[in-house]
Amino acid sequence: MLRHLLMLFIMLTFCTVSAAAALPPSSINLSVETSAADLAAIMNQSLPTELYKGQGGLGTSVTVLRTGPVAVAAADNFIHVTLPVQVTFRYGFYESYPLRAGLRFKARVQVAPDWRLKTELYYTGLSDNLADTLKLGPLSVNPKALMEGITQPVQRLLAPIIDGKVNDAVQLRAKVAPLWQNAFAPTLVSKEFSTWLRLTPERVVMSPLLATDNRIRLAVGVITGAEITVGPKPAAVPPRPLPPVQQQAAFDKTFHIQLGADIFFNDLVTALNPVLLDKTFGEDKKITVKKFNLQGDGGRLVVNLTATGDFDGELTVLAKPVYNRQTNTLTFEEVDFDTRNAGWLISAGSWLFSSAIRSTIKEKLDSAVAEQVEKTRLKASTALSSIQLAERVRLSGTVTSLSLGEATVQQDRLSVQVVAQGEAGVILK
Numbered sequence: 568m569l570r571h572l573l574m575l576f577i578m579l580t581f582c583t584v585s586a587a588a589a590l591p592p593s594s595i596n597l598s599v600e601t602s603a604a605d606l607a608a609i610m611n612q613s614l615p616t617e618l619y620k621g622q623g624g625l626g627t628s629v630t631v632l633r634t635g636p637v638a639v640a641a642a643d644n645f646i647h648v649t650l651p652v653q654v655t656f657r658y659g660f661y662e663s664y665p666l667r668a669g670l671r672f673k674a675r676v677q678v679a680p681d682w683r684l685k686t687e688l689y690y691t692g693l694s695d696n697l698a699d700t701l702k703l704g705p706l707s708v709n710p711k712a713l714m715e716g717i718t719q720p721v722q723r724l725l726a727p728i729i730d731g732k733v734n735d736a737v738q739l740r741a742k743v744a745p746l747w748q749n750a751f752a753p754t755l756v757s758k759e760f761s762t763w764l765r766l767t768p769e770r771v772v773m774s775p776l777l778a779t780d781n782r783i784r785l786a787v788g789v790i791t792g793a794e795i796t797v798g799p800k801p802a803a804v805p806p807r808p809l810p811p812v813q814q815q816a817a818f819d820k821t822f823h824i825q826l827g828a829d830i831f832f833n834d835l836v837t838a839l840n841p842v843l844l845d846k847t848f849g850e851d852k853k854i855t856v857k858k859f860n861l862q863g864d865g866g867r868l869v870v871n872l873t874a875t876g877d878f879d880g881e882l883t884v885l886a887k888p889v890y891n892r893q894t895n896t897l898t899f900e901e902v903d904f905d906t907r908n909a910g911w912l913i914s915a916g917s918w919l920f921s922s923a924i925r926s927t928i929k930e931k932l933d934s935a936v937a938e939q940v941e942k943t944r945l946k947a948s949t950a951l952s953s954i955q956l957a958e959r960v961r962l963s964g965t966v967t968s969l970s971l972g973e974a975t976v977q978q979d980r981l982s983v984q985v986v987a988q989g990e991a992g993v994i995l996k
Contacts, residue, residue: 594772594788594819596990597746601736603781606646607639609732618652618724624716625708628657631721634667641778645673646686648729649694650721656713661704668714669694670721674729676776678785680811682740684776686730690718736783743771743787744809750789751806763801767792770810772818788818830936830981832861832868838935839928843872848924852877856924863976868899870928884928888974888981897936897971897983902929936981 616633623629631652638649650670656663670693674686693714701710753763774786839859847855854874862869870884883905890897902925967989975982 594790597787599739599742599785601783603639603641606736607637609736611636613728619717619720624713629717630655641781641783644778645675646778648672658703658706663701666710668697678812682812684734686733688722688726690722747809748806751804753801761798765801772813772815774817832979835935836861839931842927842931854878863978866976868976890973897974899929899932
């Protein structure tokens with residue numbers, strides 16, 4: 568049903584139309600995500616055991632050793648890091664027992680135009696398991712105060728490690744660059760129709776990084792135009808370098824497709840068969856429809872009926888397709904018998920004009936068009952749910968709505984302007 572319309576949906580999966588169509592640009596969406604646990608695993612491979620050895624406050628020296636794996640959490644758009652440490656203070660010949668504590672930091676992550684993730688690390692405090700005082704021979708010190716004094720060198724050690732490992736965990740440029748480069752190569756989307764999709768990527772946009780629920784997420788959109796060609800494979804456009812990222816608070820993730828859809832009269836005849844063929848209409852006087860066909864004439868749909876009963880012969884019903892912008896529906900109005908032959912119809916019986924046959928035809932035509940459009944949307948969504956674009960690259964798309972336009976009656980079909988809206992994303996594996 569509506570085979571060519573469905574094929575066009577498949578062929579135009581995530582593209583937009585030319586500028587002349589005046590539709591909003593479309594977006595191919597890529598979700599980049601990693602977990603706090605994955606980030607912790609990468610960091611733990613790189614953190615040294617000895618974090619600091621040097622001068623402390625009040626003439627003391629200090630050694631800070633990592634005693635276990637770092638704990639990482641993602642919440643409130645920060646990456647929170649807790650580093651378990653053992654701290655030993657010395658003063659002359661005196662040495663403290665090893666003090667156990669947790670150094671807490673948080674990092675804000677932003678994306679630079681060159682696609683690297685830049686982290687800003689902040690010290691947020693100690694765990695609450697240190698004594699209030701510590702004796703080092705004649706010296707009585709506050710270990711918490713001494714610890715505060717060594718956080719800066721530890722932070723300077725941690726900052727580049729966290730920055731590098733966040734980039735290793737997310738690998739933003741490595742994920743986006745192949746998608747951008749592959750977008751310039753024509754893609755065969757229908758071998759049967761020898762149909763090619765050629766994208767024209769314009770820019771890359773990104774929403775702010777989200778760090779919540781122990782997940783770190785980035786939403787990336789490749790804003791693109793496209794064209795469809797039928798025939799030999801078109802020449803590839805030399806790919807342009809990956810442009811600097813443009814950060815936006817939010818961006819439209821929908822794609823918009825405009826195309827001409829054909830609803831063939833043969834499909835409408837199939838829909839009308841159960842309510843017209845061999846059905847009897849009328850009360851005092853009755854007619855039975857034995858056969859019928861549809862055709863176009865002068866911008867109207869013409870239903871030619873062959874009837875038997877109180878009237879034997881040919882009847883013609885006219886209907887005009889009307890698009891309602893407010894309800895986004897295509898319905899048939901002005902459904903009536905052909906009054907060009909009104910004289911003999913009236914002589915045969917004016918009861919024909921008040922029979923239920925007109926309302927039956929209208930209701931079924933209206934519902935048949937609506938049903939076919941909805942079935943097409945569902946089939947298109949199913950077809951778009953997983954399409955292989957390249958090795959380890961799949962497209963996942965959904966058609967969420969169809970906006971209809973004006974319909975033109977041709978000899979064997981209704982031609983309707985349709986705008987499909989949905990969302991398309993790329994899955995990298």
